[in-house]
Amino acid sequence: MATKFGFTAVCFAFMVWPVSTTALDRVFEKPQEFVSRHFSHSPPPSSFIYPDAGLRKQIRAILHHDYSKFRIRYWAKDGLTVWLLEEIGKELPITLGFAVNDGRLMTVRVLIFRENRGWEIKYDSFTKQFVGAKLTKSHKLGRNIDGITGATMSVRATVRLARLALLLDQAISSP
Amino acid sequence: MIIIPIKITIVKQEPIPSRTTYIHSQVVGVIALLFVLALVFAATSAQADQTQEIERLAEQIKQLKVEIQELTLVTEQNTKGLEATGDAMEMSLSGSSAKQKTSFKGYGELHYNRINADSGSNKRQIDFHRFVLFVGHHFNDRLRLIFEVELEHSLAGAGQPGEVELEQAYVEYDLNQNHRLKGGLILVPVGLLNETHEPPTFYGVERNEVEKTIIPTTWWAGGVGYTVTTKNGLTIDLSIHEGLKIPVGDDDNVNTDARIRSGRQKTAEANADNFAFTGRIRYAAIAGLELAASFQYQSDVTQAKDDGIGSATLVSLHAAYNSGPFGVRALYAMWNLDADSNTTGEAISAQGSNKQHGFYIEPSYRFGNDKVGVFARYEKVKGGRLRDRFNQLSLGANFWLYEKIVLKFDYVRRNHSQASYKDQNFDGINIGLGYYF
Numbered sequence: 001m002a003t004k005f006g007f008t009a010v011c012f013a014f015m016v017w018p019v020s021t022t023a024l025d026r027v028f029e030k031p032q033e034f035v036s037r038h039f040s041h042s043p044p045p046s047s048f049i050y051p052d053a054g055l056r057k058q059i060r061a062i063l064h065h066d067y068s069k070f071r072i073r074y075w076a077k078d079g080l081t082v083w084l085l086e087e088i089g090k091e092l093p094i095t096l097g098f099a100v101n102d103g104r105l106m107t108v109r110v111l112i113f114r115e116n117r118g119w120e121i122k123y124d125s126f127t128k129q130f131v132g133a134k135l136t137k138s139h140k141l142g143r144n145i146d147g148i149t150g151a152t153m154s155v156r157a158t159v160r161l162a163r164l165a166l167l168l169d170q171a172i173s174s175p
Numbered sequence: 176m177i178i179i180p181i182k183i184t185i186v187k188q189e190p191i192p193s194r195t196t197y198i199h200s201q202v203v204g205v206i207a208l209l210f211v212l213a214l215v216f217a218a219t220s221a222q223a224d225q226t227q228e229i230e231r232l233a234e235q236i237k238q239l240k241v242e243i244q245e246l247t248l249v250t251e252q253n254t255k256g257l258e259a260t261g262d263a264m265e266m267s268l269s270g271s272s273a274k275q276k277t278s279f280k281g282y283g284e285l286h287y288n289r290i291n292a293d294s295g296s297n298k299r300q301i302d303f304h305r306f307v308l309f310v311g312h313h314f315n316d317r318l319r320l321i322f323e324v325e326l327e328h329s330l331a332g333a334g335q336p337g338e339v340e341l342e343q344a345y346v347e348y349d350l351n352q353n354h355r356l357k358g359g360l361i362l363v364p365v366g367l368l369n370e371t372h373e374p375p376t377f378y379g380v381e382r383n384e385v386e387k388t389i390i391p392t393t394w395w396a397g398g399v400g401y402t403v404t405t406k407n408g409l410t411i412d413l414s415i416h417e418g419l420k421i422p423v424g425d426d427d428n429v430n431t432d433a434r435i436r437s438g439r440q441k442t443a444e445a446n447a448d449n450f451a452f453t454g455r456i457r458y459a460a461i462a463g464l465e466l467a468a469s470f471q472y473q474s475d476v477t478q479a480k481d482d483g484i485g486s487a488t489l490v491s492l493h494a495a496y497n498s499g500p501f502g503v504r505a506l507y508a509m510w511n512l513d514a515d516s517n518t519t520g521e522a523i524s525a526q527g528s529n530k531q532h533g534f535y536i537e538p539s540y541r542f543g544n545d546k547v548g549v550f551a552r553y554e555k556v557k558g559g560r561l562r563d564r565f566n567q568l569s570l571g572a573n574f575w576l577y578e579k580i581v582l583k584f585d586y587v588r589r590n591h592s593q594a595s596y597k598d599q600n601f602d603g604i605n606i607g608l609g610y611y612f
Contacts (some may be wrong), residue, residue, distance in 0.1 A: 025298035026352050064578065068570030071261060074494045091278040093313045114316060116347060116355075120459040123408055129462055142324075151503075156578060 098165035118154030282611035314403030374609020385533035408460020483519030528559035
């Protein structure tokens with residue numbers, strides 16, 4: 001009896017809930033806020049980097065594919081660069097924010113998560129591992145990042161984008 | 176304005192000269208006056224020309240200013256247009272427009288088994304164990320459809336070893352950022368492998384035996400699920416779904432094994448007299464650590480009263496931890512079946528099938544730029560069937576040829592607990608090739 005009642009109640013709730021078609025990404029921080037707060041709420045105008053053949057090759061070596069955009073927007077001021085990058089974990093792009101200062105990652109933040117699994121990468125305990133990391137000569141992160149069970153693909157996507165942010169920072173710092 | 180200095184010379188009056196001298200002096204005076212007037216006229220004329228030139232230049236500057244303003248406006252419009260074009264191209268290239276939010280994924284694994292039993296029998300087999308295709312369609316950012324179809328053992332049909340199975344088919348809806356509902360054919364939230372079992376994500380060619388015999392992975396069921404996540408790293412899953420239907424035979428042919436795996440109905444015209452409730456709490460807020468506990472209750476696990484078994488409860492606990500190259504996984508699961516007070520129930524209790532449990536522990540180490548991982552796994556299983564009571568040691572390695580392609584080797588040794596199955600103790604090697612995309 002209890003089983004049938006519980007099942008009926010859940011089914012009813014599922015049916016009557018107002019199914020909205022309004023977009024609702026799992027937005028953990030709005031991208032513009034991420035950019036703004038890194039420049040004391042007075043961000044500089046954005047710029048674009050248009051990767052040339054050499055840079056595209058390096059990007060491909062990191063991502064194992066071309067970056068999804070042919071130009072990459074960034075904000076730069078007083079040696080600080082901020083990047084909003086996207087990479088697919090399993091199905092859909094994850095939007096991450098990176099702040100790079102003096103060639104080292106200063107902040108890594110999951111801004112928008114669209115996949116239905118692997119969202120545990122949003123926790124500070126995971127993203128804090130990246131702080132201070134810099135790029136090695138072979139374009140790897142100069143430190144180990146502990147993964148999350150059940151979020152393997154999201155973790156790998158985050159590591160790839162962290163390496164990409166550092167590579168792009170290098171590219172605009174020493175063109 | 177140009178000022179031309181004019182110097183007027185005042186001729187000192189001399190005593191009156193002679194007439195000729197007087198006339199001469201008058202002529203000189205007139206000439207001097209005319210010269211001065213000419214100079215004044217010339218100066219005035221030059222000043223007028225320069226004023227006109229300045230006015231002309233000022234007009235040109237004014238026109239240039241207007242032209243610069245117009246060009247600036249055009250440049251801004253062009254820049255905005257280029258950015259909009261770039262955005263549209265990127266949207267098109269990345270497939271992020273609504274009509275392109277359908278993803279197509281999959282995984283598969285090929286196994287080679289070379290097993291030698293103590294009895295002298297052996298097994299030499301190559302098998303494409305699983306071929307799975309996954310489709311996800313996102314109607315919008317909060318409503319999605321997921322389905323997954325699997326072909327097991329390569330060939331399905333009457334008399335063939337394989338099966339075609341629908342393993343997932345559900346609609347999921349985000350109520351808000353931390354609350355989700357899903358309904359359809361869902362994976363039961365229990366264990367380490369049931370929801371994440373792409374071959375490159377776990378060690379060993381074959382899946383561990385505890386999550387095969389005690390937790391019947393892959394375990395799916397028709398029903399609804401609700402998930403809530405909290406800021407402090409907890410995830411709670413609550414599900415109501417189709418229950419198991421464990422076979423117990425009949426009076427003429429009693430089945431006392433109470434085999435859990437055989438109780439999966441796979442949502443294929445499944446008996447729904449008794450649903451099952453599953454809850455899981457999971458903690459993942461510390462980097463590298465996952466702790467989880469699952470609980471399931473079903474009021475009648477055979478879907479029939481007084482046939483040998485009544486209610487059933489499952490408790491499962493697991494931990495996974497990674498730190499640098501080191502990793503360890505551990506899992507414990509236990510079923511408690513409520514045997515009826517009748518002949519069948521007593522026979523099931525006598526066989527010990529009413530209490531089934533198992534555990535495993537699996538330390539691992541990765542090296543070679545994370546492309547190689549070695550592991551050891553010890554597991555102890557007490558299933559319902561007598562043949563499913565054993566301990567097993569596995570030693571092996573994964574070689575990630577590519578992030579999503581893995582080559583696996585392992586050595587396995589199994590020792591049965593039941594005397595009647597001692598001759599089926601075995602050891603052997605397994606080789607596997609797995610992928611996902």
